[in-house]
Amino acid sequence: MAKVQGDVVIDIEQCKGCELCNVACPLNVLAISAEVNSKGYHYAIKVNGNCNGCSNCAVVCPDGVITVYRAKV
Amino acid sequence: MTQNFDIPEIRTPENLVYKKTSVLTDNVLHYCPGCGHGTTHRLIAEVIEEMGIQSEVIGVAPVGCSVMAYNYFDIDMQEAAHGRAPALATAIKRVFPEKFVFTYQGDGDLAAIGTGETIHACNRGENITIIFINNAIYGMTGGQMAPTTLPDMPTSTCPYGRDVKIMGNPLKITELLAMLPGTYYVTRQAVHSPALVRRAKKAIRMAFENQKLDRGVSFIEIVSNCNSGWKLTPVQAIKWLEENMLPFYPLGDLKVNGELVKKSE
Amino acid sequence: MKELRLMKGNEAFAEAAIRAGADAYFGYPITPQSEVMEYLMAEKPYERTGMIVLQSESELGAINMVYGAAACGKRALTSSSSPGISLMQEGISYIAGSELPCLIMNVVRGGPGLGTIQPSQSDYFQATKGGGHGDYRLIVLAPSSVQEMFDFVSLGFELAFKYRNPVMMLSDGVIGQMMEKVELSEQQGRLTNQQIDELYPWATTGKKPGKERRIITSLELDPGRQEKHNLKLQEKYRKIETTEVRYETLHCDDAEYLLVAFGSSARICQKAMDLGRSKGIKIGLMRPITLYPFPYSIIEQLSKQVKGILVVELNAGQMIEDVRLGSHDRIKVEHYGRFGGMIPSPVDVLYAMEKQIIGG
Structure with missing residues (x-):
C-alpha cells in the first residue's frame, strides 16, 4: 500500500493562533508556538512529521493561512 | 528551538491540495481569531472561483463585523446601510439579471434592523443569494443582545442573561423565511469543523447555482461563533456553539427546490 | 411636430422618466404623488423601453433599491412625499456619501408628522440644508409648472451623472396634482451595459479580468482619508455653486x-x-x-x-x-x-x- 505523505505551509505572520486547526487535525501534527508573530499572536506550528495532507486544518482556518501538499511516497 | 518538520521536496504544484483562493485579496482579515466570518468568506470566494464567475458577481456588504467584507473579496461590491442589503441586491439583480448577486449579513443586520427588507426580498422571490451569519450577538459594537441571542444567554445589554419575559424571544428568522413562497432554498449550516465546512461549501455552491434557475431566494444561515462577544477562547466557543446554539438552531436543510423539508422526529 | 399632452404634474414626471431613458423606478405609494407609479405601471415601461418599475415594501426599501441600481451605473429614480422622504433620509445620505447619481422627487405635503396631504413647501430646509446625517448637499430643482415636472427629469439625470450626486426635485402637491399642457420631448435610448462600463468606471458591473475591483461605499475609518473624502465632496459642492445656479x-x-x-x-x-x-x-x-x-x-x-x-x-x-x-x-x-x-x-x-x- 502506497504511503501518503503530507506537508503544510503556515503563513505565521497572518496566523492569529485560534487553534481551530489544532483541534481539526486527526494526527496531532499541529500545536501553538511559544513565540509570537509581529502582531503578538502565538501561531500554529508543526510538532511532528505525521501529516497526511488531509487539509482539515486549512479547511477550518478562518484566515486561510494554511497551504497543504500531499504526495504518494 | 522548535524542531523543523518541513518536507520541502513534496511542495510541488502537482502535490498542492489546498491553497487560499485568488478570489480573496491579500488583505489581512480584521476578524478576531477563530471567527467564522473568515471561513465563510473563504467558502464564498472558493465557490466563485470554482464556478468561474468572478467577473459576473456583485456582492453586498452589511453593517456589522463584516462591514468591510469588500476589502477581502476580489469582486465588485457595494456597501449597504444597516439592514438594507436585500434592497440593494434586489435592484442590482433586477438591472443585471444575468449577474450573480449575493448579500452577506449578520444577525442584527438581517434579523433586526433589516427584517423588513429581508422578508420582502424573500417574499418577492428575488433571484439572489443571502448569506446570513448568526452568532447570536452584536460583535462589532461590543457584544450586545441580538435578535437571535439565546434565552438566558448573557450579553452586554442583558448581562444577567436574556430574560425572554422582558427582552422578548430570539427570532428564528430562517424558519420564518422558509415558509415564504419566494424562497427556493433555505438551509442552516455551520463552519467550525472540517466536515461542516465542506457541507456548508456545497450549500453555498447550490445557492449560487440556483441563480441560474431564476426560482427565488437561496438563503443560507451559518451558525457561527463570536469568541470575543461570548468571552470564550475560539476552542471553547465552538464547544459552546455545539452545546447551546445547535440545539436551538439545528443544522440542515429547511427547504430544497422550493419544497419544505419534512423533519422526521 | 410638437407632441403636446394635457397631464398632471405627477404623470408628466413619470412620462419624462420613461422618455429620459431611465433604467429603474422604485417607489412606495403616498399621497399626493401616487400617480407616478400608477402611471408608470399603466404605461408598461418594461415593454416600452425595458425600464424596471418596482413597488417596494417601504420608502426605506425604495431608496436603497435606488442605491443598488445607481451603484450599477443605472439611471435610477424614486418619488415620494414629505413623510416618505423623511424615511428615505438615511439612504439619501449614503447615496451622497458614496457619490452615486440618482433622481428623487418630493411632492411636498404639509407637516410636521403625518401633517396633511395638502400642498406645502415646508421641506425646503430638509432638501437644501442636508436632511440626513453628515456634510452633504443635494442638487435641488424646484419645478413650478407641469412642463418643468417633465423637463427637470432629464436635466436632473444630467446633473446627477455630471457630478455623481443625488438630485432632488422639490415639487409640491399643487404642481403634482394640477393639469397643464406639456410639450413632450423625444424618447431617449437607455444605455447598454457596455456603454455603462465605458462611461462610468466607478460602477459595479462585475470585476473584469486584469482590472481593479470596484467598490461603492461611504465608509472610511481612517480620519485622514475620511477628511480627504469630505474635502473632495465640498470641492464638488463649490463647483456646483459656481456653475449650476438657475433662476x-x-x-x-x-x-x-x-x-x-x-x-x-x-x-x-x-x-x-x-x-x-x-x-x-x-x-x-x-x-x-x-x-x-x-x-x-x-x-x-x-x-x-x-x-x-x-x-x-x-x-x-x-x-x-x-x-x-x-x-x-x-x-x-x-x-x-x-x-x-x-x-x-x-x-x-x-x-x-x-x-x-x-x-x-
Missing part, C-alpha cells in the same frame, strides 16, 4: 419691490405681480429654479436696486433665510406664508406686499 426673473429691470418665490408660490406671485403692476406698483419676481445651489448673487444684485423683498412660501419661513443672506440686510426682507395646505390668493400676496413691505 428666472420677471419684470426685475424696473422693479422697486421684489417677490421671491419658488414652485407653486412663484405661480401665485406672478399673478400678484401683474395685479400690482396694474395698480402702478413696480413689482418684480425672482424665482429660484435651483434651491441648491441658491441664487445668492442675483438676490445681492437686486437688493441694491429694490426697496424691499417679500418672500412668499407655503411654510413658516425657510427660504427667507437664504434671501436674507443674499441681501446682506441692505433692505427689508419679510416673509409671507401659509401652512397646512392653505394656499394664498394673488390678492393675499399683493396685500401682504403692500402691508409688510411698501407701507411697513
Whole structure:
C-alpha cells in the first residue's frame, strides 16, 4: 500500500493562533508556538512529521493561512 | 528551538491540495481569531472561483463585523446601510439579471434592523443569494443582545442573561423565511469543523447555482461563533456553539427546490 | 411636430422618466404623488423601453433599491412625499456619501408628522440644508409648472451623472396634482451595459479580468482619508455653486419691490405681480429654479436696486433665510406664508406686499 505523505505551509505572520486547526487535525501534527508573530499572536506550528495532507486544518482556518501538499511516497 | 518538520521536496504544484483562493485579496482579515466570518468568506470566494464567475458577481456588504467584507473579496461590491442589503441586491439583480448577486449579513443586520427588507426580498422571490451569519450577538459594537441571542444567554445589554419575559424571544428568522413562497432554498449550516465546512461549501455552491434557475431566494444561515462577544477562547466557543446554539438552531436543510423539508422526529 | 399632452404634474414626471431613458423606478405609494407609479405601471415601461418599475415594501426599501441600481451605473429614480422622504433620509445620505447619481422627487405635503396631504413647501430646509446625517448637499430643482415636472427629469439625470450626486426635485402637491399642457420631448435610448462600463468606471458591473475591483461605499475609518473624502465632496459642492445656479426673473429691470418665490408660490406671485403692476406698483419676481445651489448673487444684485423683498412660501419661513443672506440686510426682507395646505390668493400676496413691505 502506497504511503501518503503530507506537508503544510503556515503563513505565521497572518496566523492569529485560534487553534481551530489544532483541534481539526486527526494526527496531532499541529500545536501553538511559544513565540509570537509581529502582531503578538502565538501561531500554529508543526510538532511532528505525521501529516497526511488531509487539509482539515486549512479547511477550518478562518484566515486561510494554511497551504497543504500531499504526495504518494 | 522548535524542531523543523518541513518536507520541502513534496511542495510541488502537482502535490498542492489546498491553497487560499485568488478570489480573496491579500488583505489581512480584521476578524478576531477563530471567527467564522473568515471561513465563510473563504467558502464564498472558493465557490466563485470554482464556478468561474468572478467577473459576473456583485456582492453586498452589511453593517456589522463584516462591514468591510469588500476589502477581502476580489469582486465588485457595494456597501449597504444597516439592514438594507436585500434592497440593494434586489435592484442590482433586477438591472443585471444575468449577474450573480449575493448579500452577506449578520444577525442584527438581517434579523433586526433589516427584517423588513429581508422578508420582502424573500417574499418577492428575488433571484439572489443571502448569506446570513448568526452568532447570536452584536460583535462589532461590543457584544450586545441580538435578535437571535439565546434565552438566558448573557450579553452586554442583558448581562444577567436574556430574560425572554422582558427582552422578548430570539427570532428564528430562517424558519420564518422558509415558509415564504419566494424562497427556493433555505438551509442552516455551520463552519467550525472540517466536515461542516465542506457541507456548508456545497450549500453555498447550490445557492449560487440556483441563480441560474431564476426560482427565488437561496438563503443560507451559518451558525457561527463570536469568541470575543461570548468571552470564550475560539476552542471553547465552538464547544459552546455545539452545546447551546445547535440545539436551538439545528443544522440542515429547511427547504430544497422550493419544497419544505419534512423533519422526521 | 410638437407632441403636446394635457397631464398632471405627477404623470408628466413619470412620462419624462420613461422618455429620459431611465433604467429603474422604485417607489412606495403616498399621497399626493401616487400617480407616478400608477402611471408608470399603466404605461408598461418594461415593454416600452425595458425600464424596471418596482413597488417596494417601504420608502426605506425604495431608496436603497435606488442605491443598488445607481451603484450599477443605472439611471435610477424614486418619488415620494414629505413623510416618505423623511424615511428615505438615511439612504439619501449614503447615496451622497458614496457619490452615486440618482433622481428623487418630493411632492411636498404639509407637516410636521403625518401633517396633511395638502400642498406645502415646508421641506425646503430638509432638501437644501442636508436632511440626513453628515456634510452633504443635494442638487435641488424646484419645478413650478407641469412642463418643468417633465423637463427637470432629464436635466436632473444630467446633473446627477455630471457630478455623481443625488438630485432632488422639490415639487409640491399643487404642481403634482394640477393639469397643464406639456410639450413632450423625444424618447431617449437607455444605455447598454457596455456603454455603462465605458462611461462610468466607478460602477459595479462585475470585476473584469486584469482590472481593479470596484467598490461603492461611504465608509472610511481612517480620519485622514475620511477628511480627504469630505474635502473632495465640498470641492464638488463649490463647483456646483459656481456653475449650476438657475433662476428666472420677471419684470426685475424696473422693479422697486421684489417677490421671491419658488414652485407653486412663484405661480401665485406672478399673478400678484401683474395685479400690482396694474395698480402702478413696480413689482418684480425672482424665482429660484435651483434651491441648491441658491441664487445668492442675483438676490445681492437686486437688493441694491429694490426697496424691499417679500418672500412668499407655503411654510413658516425657510427660504427667507437664504434671501436674507443674499441681501446682506441692505433692505427689508419679510416673509409671507401659509401652512397646512392653505394656499394664498394673488390678492393675499399683493396685500401682504403692500402691508409688510411698501407701507411697513
